[in-house]
Amino acid sequence: MMRLVMSGNDRFTASQRSSMQTSDRTMFRLLLTWLAFLLPALLLCGQAAFLDDDSFIRAAEERLEPVQCDLIVSDSCRVAVCTDQDGEKRLYTHSNDFVQIHGYSGITVLEIVMDETGAIQSVRILESEDTPSFVRHVKHSGFLKNFRNYDGENTPETVTGATITSEAIIETVHDVREKVIRHLKSGLNTNR
Numbered sequence: 001m002m003r004l005v006m007s008g009n010d011r012f013t014a015s016q017r018s019s020m021q022t023s024d025r026t027m028f029r030l031l032l033t034w035l036a037f038l039l040p041a042l043l044l045c046g047q048a049a050f051l052d053d054d055s056f057i058r059a060a061e062e063r064l065e066p067v068q069c070d071l072i073v074s075d076s077c078r079v080a081v082c083t084d085q086d087g088e089k090r091l092y093t094h095s096n097d098f099v100q101i102h103g104y105s106g107i108t109v110l111e112i113v114m115d116e117t118g119a120i121q122s123v124r125i126l127e128s129e130d131t132p133s134f135v136r137h138v139k140h141s142g143f144l145k146n147f148r149n150y151d152g153e154n155t156p157e158t159v160t161g162a163t164i165t166s167e168a169i170i171e172t173v174h175d176v177r178e179k180v181i182r183h184l185k186s187g188l189n190t191n192r
Contacts, residue, residue: 051094056080060092064113074183089116091180094126099175103130103168110172118181120150123173134162138169147173 051059053071056078061069066082069092073079080092095110106129113121123144128135138144138159143166146156152174159166 053078056094059111063111064090064092066090072184074186077179077183079180079183090114090121091116091118091184093176093180095172095176098179099172101168101172101175103128104134104162104164106130108135108165108169108172110169110176112173112176112180114177114180118151118177120147120173120177123147123169125169128165130165130168134165137162138166143169150177152177 053073057069057071057080060066060080060082064082064084066084069080069082071078071080077097078093082090082092084090091114093112095112096107100107108128108130109126111122111124111126113123115121125135125139125144141159141162143156143159150156150173155170155174158170
């Protein structure tokens with residue numbers, strides 16, 4: 001940052017004062033423009049991250065329509081264990097409770113559903129700080145469907161044109177799956 005020091009004898013010409021005022025207005029406009037684009041992103045970012053436990057359970061119930069849903073928490077990592085009419089259990093979680101892996105330009109929060117064995121049943125993007133065009137490309141490519149029955153082996157291929165974003169999603173799904181299995185094996189506390 002440049003600091004202007006003036007002595008009593010220094011005077012600016014009208015042209016110089018006008019130039020400084022224009023520069024200040026330009027900087028102010030730039031700041032307002034930046035805030036206009038950033039503020040909505042900041043307000044939207046973290047919606048899934050700030051779900052309280054009741055809202056988290058409601059999200060799991062809305063998504064999976066179980067007969068019963070129990071919340072299990074360990075080290076602030078939440079998993080909803082949802083039982084359907086046939087007695088089969090599915091595990092519901094959000095990736096931001098476990099990991100925050102940076103993609104091309106930000107973190108993507110995923111909703112991940114697994115069966116009792118830890119095989120992935122579905123992956124859905126809840127929110128993303130990543131470049132919107134890359135996220136749209138990932139969503140519309142069918143890439144997320146490739147995680148169905150993912151059990152830690154046979155990792156899905158990345159999406160051409162959104163490689164870094166899809167690599168981050170692969171790493172997130174893998175890490176969340178491993179951590180959920182580890183937490184379940186260590187015996188989590190049922191809070192509901």
